[in-house]
Amino acid sequence: MVDEDLGIFRWSTRDYTPARRFEAYMDILCRQLIHATGDSPKRTGFCAEISSAQIGSMRVDSISGSAQDVHRTRRDICRQEKEEYYLIVSIGCAWRFAFDGTLVSLRAGDLVLSDSRYPQRFHWPDNALALSKGLPIDWVETWLPNPSAVVGKRINGDHGWGKVLSAYASQMTPERAVTAPLSSSILTDQVGALLALATGEIAAPRQEQTRYRDMHVRIVDCINQRSSELQLTATDVAASLGLSVRTLHRILAVHGDTFGRRLIDARIQTAERMLRSRLFDQVTTSEIGRRAGFVDPTHFIKVCKSHYGKTPAALRRDRGTSTI
DSSP states (O other), rough: OEETTTTEEEEEGGGGGGOOOOOHHHIIIIIOOOEEEOTTTTTTOOOOEEEEEEETTTEEEEEESSSSSEEEEEHHHOOOOOOOEEEEEESSEEEEEETTTTTEEEOOEEEEEEESSOEEEEEEEEEEEEEEEEEHHHHHHHHHGGGTTTTTTEEEETSSHHHHHHHHHHHOOOOHHOSSOOOOOHHHHHHHHHHHHHHSSSSOOOHHHTTTHHHHHHHHHHHHTTTOTTTTOHHHHHHHHTTTHHHHHHHHHHHHOHHHHHHHHHHHHHHHHHHHOOOTTTTTHHHHOOOOOSSSSHHHHHHHHHHHOOOOOHHHHTTOOOOO
């Protein structure tokens, strides 16, 4: 079924008799996500849940359930209409992935990039939770110069940029993705930038930091100046600076930044200045949030509490004797 309000597809074995659950699961998997052939040591009593949402060019999937072996055969490949890469992260358990004759063991939090155009196998244990990002082939190739070199390779979720990518991908469930206060292009571009870093495309960050120091300052200044624009995107900033979007994300990434984080920081700093100024006493906190660039008042409150430990109203009350 589809949640009409959020645009999220949801499915559960709870709607089927125990005897039909595994077959129903494989059927919906093939029709909704990816053609595959599977088996499970727990066909009797098998359970699973699937949710999925389209975020711009990226599809975000969540799959949980009983132990299963899922094979992507050549017959399955021929039946698939849409070819994609899949960035997969497992939450809370180890699992195994076989690609091109190599079996890769992954720990909880590790990631792997798969290519739907080739045979592969997934071995999931009981109570596994997998979050998958369906990524268009041409989109991935704009971020990775040689995707085939990293397909099927373990991306360490405990170290360096892999840890950052794992944390980001783990948070991006279908529910959180569709309700995020940032645009779909910002969400997907951050996946691309972090994937490029995690797979080693940027091999010498210190040298690159020196090379791009001045441009990094210009990017940050531009974001700060335009942060109150409600629909501001990385594409807008890149175009105004004569950069490609990919280069903008690369420069931010080697300095430990992301476009989304810089944008949120700039907006909350603008809102703070207004909240602390008596010149804005007649302006509601919701309107201050909107003027700073926050479309959603609830998200404005959440960000304010995260940065300052106070709601916007409390921040205004506690400004002391300031007469800014």
